Amino acid sequence: MFIQLHNVNKEFTSGKNVVFSLRNISFNVNKGQIITILGPSGSGKSTLLNLIGGIDRVDSGDILIGDMNISKLSDKDLTLYRRNKIGFVFQFYNLIPNLNVYENVEVAANISKNPLSLEKVLDSVGMLDKKDKFPQELSGGEQQRVSIARALAKNPEILLCDEPTGALDFKTAKEILMLLEKINKEYNTTIFIVTHNTAIIGMADRIIRLRSGEIVEDKINSAKISAEGVEW
Amino acid sequence: MVLNKRIFRVLLKQKAIYIGSIVLVMLSSLLYSNLNIAMKNVEKNKDLFLEKTKVEDAKAILQRPIDNIKKLEDKFNISIEARRQFDANISENTTIRVFEKTSKVNIPYIVEGNDIKSMNEILLEPNFAKTNGYNLGDKINILDKEFTIVGFFSMPDYIYPLKSEGDIMINYKIFGTAIISDKAMNEMPIKGTVYYLLKSHSGSLEEIKEYLGENHFIIFWQEINDNPRFSFVNAKLMGSAKMAIALPSMILLLTSLLVAVVLWRMIKTEFTQIGTLYALGYSKKEIGLHYLSFVNIIALTGGIIGTIFGLFLVKPLAEYFTFYFNIPLIDNSFDYKYILGSLLIPYIFIIPTMLIVLFKALRYSPVKLMRGKTENSKVGFIEKSLNLKKLRFPAKFKIREITKSIPRLFVLIFGITLSSMFLLLGFLYRNSIDYLLNQSLNDVFKYEYNYVLKSYETSNIYGGEEYNFSVFKVNGKVESFVVFGIKPNSQFINLIDKNSKPISEDNVIITKPLAKTLKVKEGDTIVITNKYNNDNYTIKIDKIAEIYTGNNIYMPLYKLNNLLGFDSNSFIGIFSKEKLNIPEEKILKFETKNDIKEAFKAIINPLKVSLGLVSFIAFFIALIVIYVVTGLSIEENKTNISMFKILGYTHREINDLILNTFTIPIIIGFVLSIPLLIKSMDTLLNSLAQNIDFTFPLKLNTVSIILGFLILYITFEVSKYFSKKNIFKIPMSEALKTQRE
Numbered sequence A: 001m002f003i004q005l006h007n008v009n010k011e012f013t014s015g016k017n018v019v020f021s022l023r024n025i026s027f028n029v030n031k032g033q034i035i036t037i038l039g040p041s042g043s044g045k046s047t048l049l050n051l052i053g054g055i056d057r058v059d060s061g062d063i064l065i066g067d068m069n070i071s072k073l074s075d076k077d078l079t080l081y082r083r084n085k086i087g088f089v090f091q092f093y094n095l096i097p098n099l100n101v102y103e104n105v106e107v108a109a110n111i112s113k114n115p116l117s118l119e120k121v122l123d124s125v126g127m128l129d130k131k132d133k134f135p136q137e138l139s140g141g142e143q144q145r146v147s148i149a150r151a152l153a154k155n156p157e158i159l160l161c162d163e164p165t166g167a168l169d170f171k172t173a174k175e176i177l178m179l180l181e182k183i184n185k186e187y188n189t190t191i192f193i194v195t196h197n198t199a200i201i202g203m204a205d206r207i208i209r210l211r212s213g214e215i216v217e218d219k220i221n222s223a224k225i226s227a228e229g230v231e232w
Numbered sequence B: 001m002v003l004n005k006r007i008f009r010v011l012l013k014q015k016a017i018y019i020g021s022i023v024l025v026m027l028s029s030l031l032y033s034n035l036n037i038a039m040k041n042v043e044k045n046k047d048l049f050l051e052k053t054k055v056e057d058a059k060a061i062l063q064r065p066i067d068n069i070k071k072l073e074d075k076f077n078i079s080i081e082a083r084r085q086f087d088a089n090i091s092e093n094t095t096i097r098v099f100e101k102t103s104k105v106n107i108p109y110i111v112e113g114n115d116i117k118s119m120n121e122i123l124l125e126p127n128f129a130k131t132n133g134y135n136l137g138d139k140i141n142i143l144d145k146e147f148t149i150v151g152f153f154s155m156p157d158y159i160y161p162l163k164s165e166g167d168i169m170i171n172y173k174i175f176g177t178a179i180i181s182d183k184a185m186n187e188m189p190i191k192g193t194v195y196y197l198l199k200s201h202s203g204s205l206e207e208i209k210e211y212l213g214e215n216h217f218i219i220f221w222q223e224i225n226d227n228p229r230f231s232f233v234n235a236k237l238m239g240s241a242k243m244a245i246a247l248p249s250m251i252l253l254l255t256s257l258l259v260a261v262v263l264w265r266m267i268k269t270e271f272t273q274i275g276t277l278y279a280l281g282y283s284k285k286e287i288g289l290h291y292l293s294f295v296n297i298i299a300l301t302g303g304i305i306g307t308i309f310g311l312f313l314v315k316p317l318a319e320y321f322t323f324y325f326n327i328p329l330i331d332n333s334f335d336y337k338y339i340l341g342s343l344l345i346p347y348i349f350i351i352p353t354m355l356i357v358l359f360k361a362l363r364y365s366p367v368k369l370m371r372g373k374t375e376n377s378k379v380g381f382i383e384k385s386l387n388l389k390k391l392r393f394p395a396k397f398k399i400r401e402i403t404k405s406i407p408r409l410f411v412l413i414f415g416i417t418l419s420s421m422f423l424l425l426g427f428l429y430r431n432s433i434d435y436l437l438n439q440s441l442n443d444v445f446k447y448e449y450n451y452v453l454k455s456y457e458t459s460n461i462y463g464g465e466e467y468n469f470s471v472f473k474v475n476g477k478v479e480s481f482v483v484f485g486i487k488p489n490s491q492f493i494n495l496i497d498k499n500s501k502p503i504s505e506d507n508v509i510i511t512k513p514l515a516k517t518l519k520v521k522e523g524d525t526i527v528i529t530n531k532y533n534n535d536n537y538t539i540k541i542d543k544i545a546e547i548y549t550g551n552n553i554y555m556p557l558y559k560l561n562n563l564l565g566f567d568s569n570s571f572i573g574i575f576s577k578e579k580l581n582i583p584e585e586k587i588l589k590f591e592t593k594n595d596i597k598e599a600f601k602a603i604i605n606p607l608k609v610s611l612g613l614v615s616f617i618a619f620f621i622a623l624i625v626i627y628v629v630t631g632l633s634i635e636e637n638k639t640n641i642s643m644f645k646i647l648g649y650t651h652r653e654i655n656d657l658i659l660n661t662f663t664i665p666i667i668i669g670f671v672l673s674i675p676l677l678i679k680s681m682d683t684l685l686n687s688l689a690q691n692i693d694f695t696f697p698l699k700l701n702t703v704s705i706i707l708g709f710l711i712l713y714i715t716f717e718v719s720k721y722f723s724k725k726n727i728f729k730i731p732m733s734e735a736l737k738t739q740r741e
């Protein structure tokens, strides 16, 4: 098993009140899978993703990536973990406005031990011809492509996408999904996709559904279709 | 207005930036009002002093004395008073110039103690007394007569007590002034020179000058404004008055630009809110006033704190200033309304810059503002045209960051340049003085020991290099100067001309200060009078030596001996590098160069305080400017920093990207400051030198520049240290928040 979660718990409190808690989350994931995480707003999807991505820490339980228990890592090692293993894609692309496309991808490559060729990455997300453009000059879909390129440039083993298509129209969203699928095939990257959109589950190997901080469904998608076939 | 409730919330959120701005406002309003009050106070005291002491309009030496002063006074509507003076040595190196007490013109002002009542009482110049350890009630011996010091005085024609008019610096260690009664003067073994002090009541000196010229033959005539002992203080005052305006004005300008950049940044992040407010029906005026209230808080808080500090500082500063200008503090009251000015001054500077920023922001339409995209929608010209492909990523990022906001860059460079100039000012002064001393004490005078023997000898059996000297005066122009006879090709005295070329010692060479006083040029002939026997000699001046201190003439040893009618090998002094074995009983006087250096250092010390203060202010300004600009940059890059953290950047890598961005502009600012400082000081000195003869070499050496840069670098590091904490505090969740600004 590549990723293993054992009894992961995480609470958010405000004063003495617990405002939210992720309770007893356990699941295993194989390398190279596409996992969708579904659930209503506030159910803890992003929280779960952040824990796996090492930008937040568990209160109890273990998260094993390969044979590394990231819940036991020091801040410094956690930083290294993010740096070497994780790529993030957000709903709002978080590009640096005064850097051009190429430079925005370089942000990630800059700290990577063995980054992919930036030209190649930009080519595979279809942005090579726009590499000198600035974020303001791009459409939302294009910006998301750049943000995916940035996540990809480090050649991560895990790609964590939090509502990657949330701000995009249907056609563009589908292109992004196809891109993710292509990456999954090309690089054998394990991809988590958090979404509200139930249509997306069709392209996943695995579907995890959350409600109020608990897993209410965890199933393997036996009828996996290609991203091209996803419709909503 | 409901809006105003958020003011403090906003201020608190970015308190470092606002506190920095407030401190800068405080500093500048404090300096502005205090320096100006202190200057006004000095000027007032100077006027009072000149009025009280009835300062002369001119002084003269006449060949035929005036015997009926009263008659002339009535005839020309003028006050005339004859004042005798003589120089006496009270120790080996120390000369005291003793004046007779006057009662109509140049009346001594008693700073401390009492006036003289009896014949054996004396008044001393206070700084001279302090430097040499004389207290009230002490005894002092002058030409074998004992006097009791009863008071300290100040005298308008000697406010700046230069020994000779060619000097630049006063040196209380070697020269001072004193006043005794006319009866005591009568009893002294030497007669002294009589100066007639003139004070016109009609405002005109023409008639009396003509009359004296025809009937009494004028040997020497000097109007008060040509007297450096008076006009130096005026020049110093003028120079300081200019600085007192320029210095805080520059800081205020810097402050207002910095506050403008801060406000602009704030408005920019709030475009959406402003648009929403418009849409809600708020008027431009209401929104404008809201933003002005931030500026108001900065200006008011800074102004009030500055004013409070200012109140405490006014008196000590006035005291320090009057001390610095050698003017007695007669009236230390000041008008409190001036200090109120320090409340208003910040507004005068800051409001216009603010209005420009506001107009720029508020001219956008509400719809545009609501979309919040006014500035971001276009890619800047600079951003587009920069070609950074060849650079490594950190360099690219830094250049992008530097060029992101040109006003911010400008404020940073301006601030660094300004503070570096303040920082280097002290060094400039030190180096210039050192140069002046070194040049005269090390480059020109190569000896370490100087012996003066009790009697003339003709063959040197001691070693070293023999020389002769005699003391002369030029009637009506110079009381005393030394003519040296030195060996041709002297090893110990190396004079240079104004092109820094060595002058051969075959020539008759005059030092620059003496040449100025005597107004001689190379090739002129002058008549000099020996002080010992009053014989007159005519000598031709061949060369003027480029040297900033000392009143001397140098000629070949045989020439001086011939002139005086001595054996051509005669000598009375010996220069040497090593200590010589000369029998004790043969030595009259013995000095080492160190003694002289020490004496000079004593003069520089009082200035160290003010220069130290200026350096401290410089450090502070640099710190605030760097901190605020870096703070803004961190604020703007909040999401980016958070993003860097998510991507797995280490703290060190982020600190380098964000904090070292401004290294290059800071270096540029520093480099700019060097020529700017020298140019501006040169301009200042030149504007002062129009009134007086004055040469002061401006020098700034490499060590000082490196040291100055080091201090700036430390400032930068300190500011980085504080900023690191702010970067550290930014959470990764910042980038996860919905929309970026």
Ligand SMILES: Nc1ncnc2c1ncn2[C@@H]1O[C@H](COP(=O)(O)OP(=O)(O)OP(=O)(O)O)[C@@H](O)[C@H]1O
Pocket (backbone or CB within 6 Å): A012, A013, A019, A020, A039, A040, A041, A042, A043, A044, A045, A046, A047, A048, B733
């Ligand atoms: N740092 C935090 N401090 C306190 N509460 C938090 C924090 N982060 C998340 N929460 C709370 O935890 C709950 C789960 O949040 P999470 O972002 O994981 O939900 P989500 O499933 O991603 O929702 P959405 O679909 O709206 O993005 C929410 O109620 C949220 O308010």
Ligand SMILES: [Mg+2]
Pocket (backbone or CB within 6 Å): A045, A046, A047, A162
């Ligand atoms: Mg979420």
